[in-house]
Amino acid sequence: MVVAVGAGPPGRRGARRSGAGPGRSRPRRSAAASPLPWARFSAWLDCVCVVTFDLELGQAMELVYPYDFRLTEKEKTSICYLSFPDSYSGGLGDTQFSFRLRQSGGQRTTHYEDDGEYNREAPLTLQRESAHYFGYVYFRQVKDSSMKRGYFQKSLVLVSRLPYVNLFQSLLQLIAPEYFDKLEPCLEAVCNEIDQWPPPVPGQTLNLPVMGVVIQVLGGDGLCSNLLPAPLVLPSIHELDLFRCFQPVLIHIQMLWELMLLGEPIVVMAPSPTVSSEMVLALTSCLAPLRYCCDYRPYFTIHDSEFKEYTTRTQAPPNIVVGVTNPFFIKTLQHWPHILRVGELKMSGDLPKQVKVKKLAKLKTLDTKPGKSFVRHDLGIQRKRPSEVQSALLRRHLLELTQSFIIPLEHYIASLMPLQRAITPWKNPPQIRPFCQEDFMKTLEHAGPQLTCVLKGDWLGLYRRFFKSPNFDGWYRQRHREMTQKLEALHLEAICEANIVAWMKDKSEVEIVDLVLKLREKLVTRCQHLPVKEETLQRVSLYIETIIGSLPEDLQAVLHHH
Structure with a gap:
C-alpha cells in the first residue's frame, strides 16, 4: 500500500533519544488538549520505539516516544532483539511482523486511566493485556553506501497492550515509509495525531485520522481505511487471514485445533518472523470464542531471557506456542512434543546432519495411534474460492467445532447456579455448587458434542x-x-423488592446499622462490576437513606460521615 501524503507540521512535543540526559525541557501542551499528557495516545499505544543497528553495540534503542515512558533495561534489550529478523532470515526490503513480550519490573504507572472498563466491555479475544506488551514491527534493510556497514537497518515498533494486529500493522504501512524518509518530525506529528484519537470502545465506530488518512474502525469489529482515491477495506481490527496462514498445514487443522485446546507446547519453525508470528497468532485465535489462556510468543530469539527455560531438558516444556526462525532451535527444541515446520529454513551449514525435524503428521498425537486425532474430519476446501471466502469458511468451521465442545460445559455449569427462589433478601446469596468432572462426564451421553457436531x-x-x-x-x-x-445482582434486586420498613420493625439498631454498611459496600465496591440496572442502584441508595432516617440522630450523623 503506497499513499502519497504529507507528514504535516512538526508535533507539539518532542521525544527523547534513548539515554538522553535530563536537560531537555518538557514541551507545553495547548489548553485544548487532553487533561492528562498522552492519556488518549496511551489508550491505544504504550510507546513507539525506533531500533537501529549500531556497529559497536549491535541492535540499539534509538528513540522512545513519548519521551517520559519508562521501559526497564530488560524490556529495552528484549525489544531490540525482537525487532530485527535474526541473521539467518535476513533479506533486503521491508518486513512486518509481531512479537509478544513479558512485562518486567512489576506494575507501573501509565498515562491511561481505565479501571478495567474496557476489558469488561470487550470480547475476550480483544481484551487489553495486563502482564505483556505486543510489539508491531516494520523493519527496513536496504543498501546504503553512506553507512559504515553498507546497509540501512532500522525498525519502527508500536508497543501496545492491545492485540489489534490488523490495525497497528496497517498503521505502520502508512507511517513507517514516511518516518524512514523524514525521521523525527514525522513521528512527532503522528504521535500527536494519535493523542487526539477517541479511546477504543468495543462496538462503536471510530474515525482515526493520521497523516491525511482516516482509518475507520467499525463497531462490528471491522476496520477499514478510507483512502483517496480508492478505499482500502480490512475485514477486522485483529483477525488475520486464516486461510492464508493455515494453507501450508490445512491437512493438520483438526489436530492443531486440539493441540491448542489442550494447551500443548508447540514450536513453529518458519523461514521469517513474518511467517512465524502470523502462524502463532492464527493458532491462538482458532479457539474463539474460547480464550487461549496459555503463553505464546509469535517471534522468539536465542537472546530472550526465557531461552534457557524453554531449551532445558530437565523439565517438561511449558504450555506455550513459540515461533522461531533460527535453525539453531532445530537442535535445542527437538525434545518438544509438537514441532510445526512451515516453509524452508535457510540453513547456516554448521548444524549436524543427523538433526531431523519432526513432521507434524508423524507425531504421536492425542489418540493412541500416531497421526490420528481425537476427532476425525475432512475439511472440504475448494481452492478456486477467493481467500477471504475460504477464511470465513475456515473460521466458521473452527467456531462450530469450539462451540460443539464448549456448549455441554456451559449447560453443565449453568446447572450449578442456585435456583432464584433460594435467593432471599436478608441472607447472604447461596453458593455456586462445585464443578464435578465425573458428574459432567455423565451428562455427555445425552447432551454431548454429538448433538451439534457431525465429528466422531x-x-x-x-x-x-x-x-x-x-x-x-x-x-x-x-x-x-x-x-x-x-448472584450478587439477583441478591441486590431481591433486597430492592423486599419491604424494608416491615423488616426493620423488630430489628435492633446493631442489625440495622449492619445492613446499611453491607448495602453501602455492595453499592460502592461491587455494583460497578455487576450486571444491574441503574434504577436498581437508585433504589438501593434510596433504601439506605430510608434506613438511616429511621435511626437516632447521633447514629445518623455517624453513618452519614462513614
Whole structure:
C-alpha cells in the first residue's frame, strides 16, 4: 500500500533519544488538549520505539516516544532483539511482523486511566493485556553506501497492550515509509495525531485520522481505511487471514485445533518472523470464542531471557506456542512434543546432519495411534474460492467445532447456579455448587458434542485432557466470576423488592446499622462490576437513606460521615 501524503507540521512535543540526559525541557501542551499528557495516545499505544543497528553495540534503542515512558533495561534489550529478523532470515526490503513480550519490573504507572472498563466491555479475544506488551514491527534493510556497514537497518515498533494486529500493522504501512524518509518530525506529528484519537470502545465506530488518512474502525469489529482515491477495506481490527496462514498445514487443522485446546507446547519453525508470528497468532485465535489462556510468543530469539527455560531438558516444556526462525532451535527444541515446520529454513551449514525435524503428521498425537486425532474430519476446501471466502469458511468451521465442545460445559455449569427462589433478601446469596468432572462426564451421553457436531471420536478423552489444561482453568474462573456477579445482582434486586420498613420493625439498631454498611459496600465496591440496572442502584441508595432516617440522630450523623 503506497499513499502519497504529507507528514504535516512538526508535533507539539518532542521525544527523547534513548539515554538522553535530563536537560531537555518538557514541551507545553495547548489548553485544548487532553487533561492528562498522552492519556488518549496511551489508550491505544504504550510507546513507539525506533531500533537501529549500531556497529559497536549491535541492535540499539534509538528513540522512545513519548519521551517520559519508562521501559526497564530488560524490556529495552528484549525489544531490540525482537525487532530485527535474526541473521539467518535476513533479506533486503521491508518486513512486518509481531512479537509478544513479558512485562518486567512489576506494575507501573501509565498515562491511561481505565479501571478495567474496557476489558469488561470487550470480547475476550480483544481484551487489553495486563502482564505483556505486543510489539508491531516494520523493519527496513536496504543498501546504503553512506553507512559504515553498507546497509540501512532500522525498525519502527508500536508497543501496545492491545492485540489489534490488523490495525497497528496497517498503521505502520502508512507511517513507517514516511518516518524512514523524514525521521523525527514525522513521528512527532503522528504521535500527536494519535493523542487526539477517541479511546477504543468495543462496538462503536471510530474515525482515526493520521497523516491525511482516516482509518475507520467499525463497531462490528471491522476496520477499514478510507483512502483517496480508492478505499482500502480490512475485514477486522485483529483477525488475520486464516486461510492464508493455515494453507501450508490445512491437512493438520483438526489436530492443531486440539493441540491448542489442550494447551500443548508447540514450536513453529518458519523461514521469517513474518511467517512465524502470523502462524502463532492464527493458532491462538482458532479457539474463539474460547480464550487461549496459555503463553505464546509469535517471534522468539536465542537472546530472550526465557531461552534457557524453554531449551532445558530437565523439565517438561511449558504450555506455550513459540515461533522461531533460527535453525539453531532445530537442535535445542527437538525434545518438544509438537514441532510445526512451515516453509524452508535457510540453513547456516554448521548444524549436524543427523538433526531431523519432526513432521507434524508423524507425531504421536492425542489418540493412541500416531497421526490420528481425537476427532476425525475432512475439511472440504475448494481452492478456486477467493481467500477471504475460504477464511470465513475456515473460521466458521473452527467456531462450530469450539462451540460443539464448549456448549455441554456451559449447560453443565449453568446447572450449578442456585435456583432464584433460594435467593432471599436478608441472607447472604447461596453458593455456586462445585464443578464435578465425573458428574459432567455423565451428562455427555445425552447432551454431548454429538448433538451439534457431525465429528466422531474420543470426545470423553478430549474432555479429560482439557480439564488438566490452563484453558479449562481460565474458562472456569471466568464463568465462575460471571455467575458470582449474577448472584450478587439477583441478591441486590431481591433486597430492592423486599419491604424494608416491615423488616426493620423488630430489628435492633446493631442489625440495622449492619445492613446499611453491607448495602453501602455492595453499592460502592461491587455494583460497578455487576450486571444491574441503574434504577436498581437508585433504589438501593434510596433504601439506605430510608434506613438511616429511621435511626437516632447521633447514629445518623455517624453513618452519614462513614
